Amino acid sequence: MNATIKNVRDILEQVVDPEIPVLTIADLGILQDVGWNEGRLQVVITPTYSGCPAMHAIEHDIAAVLRENGYENVEVKTQLSPAWTTDWLSESGREKLLQYGIVPPLGSADKQSLRIVAASLECPRCRSDNTEKISEFGSTPCKALYKCNDCLEPFDYFKCI
Template identity: 50%
Template sequence: MVKTTSLTKTDILNLLSEIVDPEIPVVNIQEMGMLRDVILSSDGCEVLLTPTYTGCPAMGIIEQDILFLLQQHGIQNPSVKLIYTPAWTTDWMSDSTKEKLKHYGIAAPLHSSCINWLKPDQIRVPCPNCGSETTSLVSRFGATACKALYRCAECKEPFEYFKCH
C-alpha cells in the first residue's frame, strides 16, 4: 500500500485548477473541459484527461505540470491517463471560459454544436477586439491546429478563432 496525503478528491480538483493550458494561459484544464476525473486509491492518484484533439502538443507539458504539482503536495504515485472517448468538444467549455478567451484576444467557438465546421470561411466570427462581424478567414490553422486565423475589416487586427470541435 502506498501512503498518500489526507487530501480529498475535492482538494485535488481545486489544486488542478492551477494547471493552465500552456498555449492559452488564461484558462485552466478544468475550464477547458479537459479534466474528466480524479481517482484516489490505495495505489495513489490517477488524473483522467481528455486532450482537446489527438496529438495536441500541450499535453506533454500539462501532464508534467500535473505530476509535479501533485508530488509537491505529497501525493505519492500520481499518474495521468488520457481518455479519448468521448472525444473532447468545445461544448465542454463554459460561457465564462469563452468570455476569458475573448478578453485574451481569441474568438471563442460560436455554437454549442458544430454547424458549418467544414466551411469555416462561411462562419461569421465576431472580432474579439472590436466586436465587428466583418471578418474574414485568413488561414484554417492558427498558431495551433485547434484555432483558425481571421482578420477584422473594421479594426484591421488579426485574431485567432477557437474552432468548434
C-alpha cells in the same frame, strides 16, 4: 466529494493550457475525474486535439503540481473515449478566451452550424462583424486566423471540433 479530492481539484486549478494560459484544465473540460485507485491518486484527463503537443506538457504539469503539494503517488490516466469536443469548454472558459483576444467556438461542434456562424465572426477587440478569414490554421491547428477590416487587427478563432 471528500476533502482530499476537493483539495486536489483546487490544486489542479493551477494547471493551465500552455498555449492559452488563461484556461485551466477544468475550463477546457479535459479534467474528467479525480479519485483513488488502490492507494494511488488517479487523475483522468481527455486530450483535446489528438497529437496536440500541449497535452504532454499538461500531463507533466499535473504530476508536478501535485508532487509539490505532497501528493507523491500520482497516476495521470488518459481517457480517449468519448472524444473531447469544444462543447466541453466551460462558460467561464469561453469568457476568458474572448478577453484573451480569441473568439471562442460558437455553436456546437455540429459542422453545419459552424459554417453558418463562422461567416459572421465578431472582432474580439472592436466588436465589428466586418471580418474575414485569412487562414484555416492560426498559431496552432486548433485555431483559424481572422482579420478585422475595421480595426485591422488579426485574431484567432478557436475552431469547433
